[in-house]
Amino acid sequence: MSKEFDLAALLAERGTERYELHSRYLNHQLPRMLHTIGFDKVYERAEGAHFWDADGADHLDMLAGFGVMGLGRHHPVVRKALHDVLDASLADLTRFDCQPLPGLLAERLLAHSPHLDRVFFGNSGTEAVETALKFARYATGKPRILYCSHAFHGLTTGSLSVNGEKGFKDGFAPLLPDTAIELGDLDALDRELRKGDVAAFVVEPIQGKGVHEAPPGFLRAAQELLHARGALLIADEVQTGLGRTGDFYAYQHEEGVEPDLVCVAKALSGGYVPVGATLGKDWIFKKVYSSMDRVLVHSASFGSNAQAMAAGLAVLSVMENEGIVAHVRRVGELLFSKLRELVPRYELLHEVRGRGLMIGIEFGRPSSLGLRSRWTMLQAARKGLFAQMVVVPLLQRHRILTQVSGDHLEVIKLIPPLIVDEADVNRFVTAFTAVMDDAHAGGGLMWDFGKTLVKQAVAQR
Numbered sequence: 001m002s003k004e005f006d007l008a009a010l011l012a013e014r015g016t017e018r019y020e021l022h023s024r025y026l027n028h029q030l031p032r033m034l035h036t037i038g039f040d041k042v043y044e045r046a047e048g049a050h051f052w053d054a055d056g057a058d059h060l061d062m063l064a065g066f067g068v069m070g071l072g073r074h075h076p077v078v079r080k081a082l083h084d085v086l087d088a089s090l091a092d093l094t095r096f097d098c099q100p101l102p103g104l105l106a107e108r109l110l111a112h113s114p115h116l117d118r119v120f121f122g123n124s125g126t127e128a129v130e131t132a133l134k135f136a137r138y139a140t141g142k143p144r145i146l147y148c149s150h151a152f153h154g155l156t157t158g159s160l161s162v163n164g165e166k167g168f169k170d171g172f173a174p175l176l177p178d179t180a181i182e183l184g185d186l187d188a189l190d191r192e193l194r195k196g197d198v199a200a201f202v203v204e205p206i207q208g209k210g211v212h213e214a215p216p217g218f219l220r221a222a223q224e225l226l227h228a229r230g231a232l233l234i235a236d237e238v239q240t241g242l243g244r245t246g247d248f249y250a251y252q253h254e255e256g257v258e259p260d261l262v263c264v265a266k267a268l269s270g271g272y273v274p275v276g277a278t279l280g281k282d283w284i285f286k287k288v289y290s291s292m293d294r295v296l297v298h299s300a301s302f303g304s305n306a307q308a309m310a311a312g313l314a315v316l317s318v319m320e321n322e323g324i325v326a327h328v329r330r331v332g333e334l335l336f337s338k339l340r341e342l343v344p345r346y347e348l349l350h351e352v353r354g355r356g357l358m359i360g361i362e363f364g365r366p367s368s369l370g371l372r373s374r375w376t377m378l379q380a381a382r383k384g385l386f387a388q389m390v391v392v393p394l395l396q397r398h399r400i401l402t403q404v405s406g407d408h409l410e411v412i413k414l415i416p417p418l419i420v421d422e423a424d425v426n427r428f429v430t431a432f433t434a435v436m437d438d439a440h441a442g443g444g445l446m447w448d449f450g451k452t453l454v455k456q457a458v459a460q461r
C-alpha cells in the first residue's frame with residue numbers, strides 16, 4: 001500500500017538535500033552563485049522581519065523576498081485568513097458564477113485610488129503589467145508603449161519589451177516595438193508622443209533598479225502631455241505600492257497625479273499566494289470588454305482565486321488596523337536620517353536616497369589615494385563589486401540580508417518588511433557602520449574578498 005503524503009515527514013527526510021536538488025533539477029546557477037559568495041545557508045524558520053538558521057541564529061531581512069513580504073513572514077491575521085478560506089470549502093473557480101471575495105477585494109483596493117473604477121486580477125507583477133499594456137493598446141487603438149531606461153516591469157515577453165536593461169533582453173528578440181526615454185525627460189516624451197502612435201507610457205514612480213525617483217512634477221507633467229495626445233499613464237506600483245514608500249501608492253506623493261492604469265502585486269499576496277491586480281478607469285475596461293462575446297478576451301485560469309483574494313483582503317485590513325503607511329513614514333525617516341548622517345563620515349559612501357522603506361545607498365570613488373587604487377582595481381574588473389563587498393559581510397558577519405540593486409550598480413537597496421521597528425533600524429545602522437569602518441581601514445578580510453570577486457569577474461569574461 002502506498003504511503004499517504006506527509007509534508008513534515010518529507011521535509012524531515014530530504015530537507016538536507018535542498019542545494020543538491022536545486023543544482024540537479026532547477027536553475028543550477030543559483031546554488032553556484034550562493035556558494036561563491038558564502039550565502040549557501042540553511043534557514044529553518046521565519047517570523048516577521050526575521051528568519052533563523054539551523055543553529056538558531058536570527059537574521060534580519062532587509063529584502064522582504066524582493067518586496068512580497070510587505071507585512072513580514074507569517075503575519076497571524078493573513079495566516080488565519082488562509083486557514084479560514086481553506087476550511088470554508090468554497091465552490092471556487094467554477095468560472096461560471098460570481099464569487100464574493102474578488103468583488104470585495106476590488107472594492108477595498110479601489111478605495112485607495114478613488115479615481116479608478118475596476119480591477120483585473122491575475123497572478124503576478126509581470127501579468128499585471130501585461131494586462132495594462134494590452135488594455136492600453138486596445139483602449140487607444142495605438143501600438144507603441146514608452147518606458148524608461150533602467151525600468152523593470154517583469155520578464156515575460158510584453159514586460160520584457162519595456163525593460164530598460166539590455167542584459168535582460170539580449171537574445172530574446174523580437175520583442176514589441178516599444179521605445180525608451182530617460183526618467184524625467186519630458187522633451188523626449190513629447191517628441192515620441194508627436195509621432196501619434198503611442199498607447200501609453202509605463203513608469204515606476206521610484207525605479208527599483210538603483211532606487212531613482214521621478215523628478216518632482218514629472219509624473220503630473222507627463223500625464224498632461226499623454227492625455228493631450230490621447231495616450232495613457234500606467235503606474236507600475238508592483239514594488240512601490242501598498243505603503244512601501246510612505247504613501248499607499250508612490251504616485252500619490254504628488255498632488256494631481258491620476259494614472260489611467262495602476263499595476264499592483266507583490267505585497268498584496270501577504271507573502272503567501274501569488275497575485276497581480278491591474279486597476280483602471282471604467283472606460284478602458286468597458287472598451288476591452290465591449291460585448292458578451294469578449295467576456296473572456298483577457299482572463300487567467302487562476303485569476304481571482306479565493307486564497308489570493310483572502311490573503312489580499314487580510315493584508316489590506318492589517319494595513320489599516322496597524323497603521324502601516326504611517327509606520328513606514330516614521331521608521332523610514334529614522335533609518336534615512338541615521339544613514340544620511342554617515343555620508344560625510346565615509347568617503348566611499350556617496351548618497352542615500354529613496355522614500356519610506358525603499359532606500360538606495362550609493363557608493364562611489366573615494367578621494368584618498370590608498371582607497372582610490374583599490375576602488376579602481378574593482379571598477380576595472382566589473383562595476384558593482386564594491387556593493388557586493390558590502391552585501392556579503394552584512395550577511396556573513398552581521399546576519400542581515402540585503403541586495404545589490406541591479407547589475408553593474410554600486411548601489412545597495414533596502415526594502416525591508418514594512419513592520420521593521422526601531423531595534424531593527426539600529427541593528428542595521430550599527431552593522432553597516434562596522435562594514436564601512438572595515439572598508440575604510442583599507443586592508444583586511446573585506447578587501448581580500450574584493451580580490452576574490454575580481455578574479456571571478458575576470459575569469460567570467
Ligand SMILES: Cc1ncc(COP(=O)(O)O)c(C=O)c1O
Nearest residue numbers: 124125126152153154208238239
Ligand atoms: C516594478 C516591478 N514591476 C514588475 C515586476 C514583476 O513582478 P513579478 O516578479 O511578480 O512578475 C517587478 C518585480 O520585481 C517590479 O519590481
